[in-house]
Amino acid sequence: MTVLTSIMWFRRDLRVRANDALAAAARGGSVLPLFVVDPVLIASSGGPRLAFLRDSLADLDRSLGGALVVRVGDPSVVVPSAAREAGASTVFVARDFTPYGRRRDRAVSDALAATGSVLRGIGSPYTVPPGGVLKPDGKPYAVFTPYWRTWRRLASENRAAAASAPADVGVPECVTTRGDEFTWPERSFTALDLPVAGEAAAWDRWEWFVEHGLGTYGAARNTPSIDGTSRLSTYLRWGVLHPSQLIDECDGSPAAEEFVRELCWREFYADVLHQRPESAWKNLDGRFDRMQVDTDNAARERFALWQQGHTGFPIVDAGMRQLAATGWMHNRVRMIVASFLVKDLHLPWQWGARHFMDHLVDGDLASNNHGWQWAAGCGTDAAPYHRILNPTLQAERFDPSGAYAQQWIEEWPLTGPPMVDHAVERAEALRRRAALSVA
Template identity: 50%
Template sequence: MVSDEVNIVWFRRDLRCGDHPAIEEAAKSARRTLALFVLDDRLLKPAGTPRRTFLARCLRALADQLHGHLLIVSGDPTEVVPEVAEKIGAKTVHITADGAPYGRRRDEAVRRRLDEQGVDLVETGTPYVIPPGRVRKPDGTEYRVFTAFYRAWTELDKPGPAPSERDAPKWVEPAKLRIDATKTVDLAELDTELDTEDDGPQLPEAGERAALGRWKEFRAGPLADYASDRDRPALDGTSRLSAYLHWGCVHPRTLLADLHRKRGDGAAAFRRELAWREFLADVLWHRPESARRNLDRRFDDIEYDLGADAWKRFDRWRAGTTGFPFVDAGMRQLAAEAWLHNRARLVVASFLIKDLHLPWWWGARHFMQSLVDGDLASNQHNWQWVAGSGTDAAPYFRVFNPVTQGRRFDPDGQYVRRHVAELRSVSGRAVHEPWKLDSMPAGYPEPMVDHGEERQEALRRFGRITGR
């Protein structure tokens, strides 16, 4: 039944209008709806400039879709959401459920405050196809390895896209509400924090239309060869949808629906990657402490290098001056684009942990501050997967050789030459071992470690905590 009261759609990681169950639910229950977003310092401060900038642009895009009818306030959501609800006389606040540790705590606190005011907090949908915590073993416990999770995930019924529309609710113009007790933020004053026309990272176009456009391009082209090309960083072989998925500019349910009739290895591999994202969110749901601590607690005792010399090595890794071209290309791509190809993510992470013997959380924190697509569940658990402390059975023995990885996945050296200017004159696969040339290219450093020796040292340290 539609009432005459105003309700609220509180946007978070769902910055779109299409396939949005919370919008659909709001349109059913009230004639007028306020679109609200809260700039929360608890989430913004650790995000890093690229992610904050992309968020600002996504909010502008969403406001354009809503004809400017988006109220943005800054402050603690546990205070400002109840305050806004009270000011406009709302009886319902609609949200997409948040499964991350902070989001769950925040929403419970908001719910308690709203309950005191007689206001309902209604959760409809999540950022995932299957809500975290829903996929369970027959005995009711959670899955701890991906392969078993994936089998169960594929067998579950999955909802189709929600028939939400931008103009389904009658969106309230915020200026007419006279909300004066909160810190409102004018769209024109949203700080982009960097100028991508100069020397800042080149961020993707923001918003739902951009996300759907990129999905259309990928579906019509690279998807067919995704199974093979997704590991080739020099190729446009990946979807580049990760930032859009993080902020909910497109829902993975939409992608799966479009893949329904797609056959072939590429479509199958892409479905599997969507499921991997859902698996990591599920791990975080069951083990929220894993965002900061080892899933495998044996690794609490592994020896990492610390101190001034360790930080100097970390700085060389971060700057892309390790002397290993494939590693350096990855780190320079990260700095230039606020994005990094997944194969390169694996190699640079392995190098940090197993060649430099530095803590995985140093690298994870740098990624979260640098990536436009920084996602807590995916970032932290993929770093732990490389470190050996995560969800895989025995990944610590997997020590990526940066030269071998370069030769295999960048066979003609195109990726390295694109990102490492000092090596652009080196042709072919020789670019992966410039120290073997008659003379080292000017300005490029010698390798900072001997990979073979450091691999043995990494395995020795692993043996100390396992007895192997």
């Protein structure tokens, strides 16, 4: 009897549990599990993200009994050649919705078609795939709250449908071939204390959060000195966990719903990027293209002080140092440091977004760049450029004891004057905004 082999090409779904594409591949016979190290993506990935990827691949390989094949090169060459070698007519993937991912998958699909094979997209890193949440008139949502209402209903329907579908198949029967020895870039050998890779570690963290954080999530999620959020963003980024697995674990309590709402932000931003791929690095609101931003040498110097956490504002400096030390920053502080870069230093949001992508272990193009655009006032938020976070008042409100600042700033307490006067820069930001003469 001939055993059919198909390929499971892993990308942002580095798990064996609840992996629809893997389950579909396994239903057809044996599976050759493949990961392609794509030089284009490696070049744009910071060290912490690469380090986590390397460890996640090692964990996935262990889960697959050592069968994971790692090949290096252009996927439109590597994937068809792996398919030819394995005699596989189908390559299964979870669909990728990023601008680069879509282009790459079209090229791979065309190259496979030329050899008589197909690329089959099943599932995605989202509960409701981008493009799946539409207004009654069939158009996409531009703001979050109505998106959230429709998304929540669709997410429940999807989960109910999944519950009646065949169960998770677990680890499939794998075949393997020779992989490549890939030399990971120097920057990925980081001394940072990153989250432990792998599905077991991700579930350990979830269980810890259910026991110690979920019930108080609403109250605690804005206090950066306490471990009050899930810290699952890195696992979600690489699909070590799927958000639907977490939603299935939530019990509908108000605190759990608040958590699900945050998961929805991740999907909303992926949806916006899907609708408007150019918004990855360009203002979603094109009227802001005329905004006056500073890019001269003095601006570069201000940027360097921000990067190093030497602005003189404790909560900003603590955030930037938390990022440098751990590859992660608390959400409230991400908002504060982003607002500061754009509205107190008058720098392009893209500079900050790039720095975050280089340093964040959870760096995700959609969440990061649209998080930045939200802070810069040129993104999805109807709100206002006029919302300018005051770093001193934010610290009084969200870090009143200074515990967070003390945790990250060695030379605490800060004695020198801050690098700018917030009141002056706020007025300057508003002047620049008014000059746009946008309603």
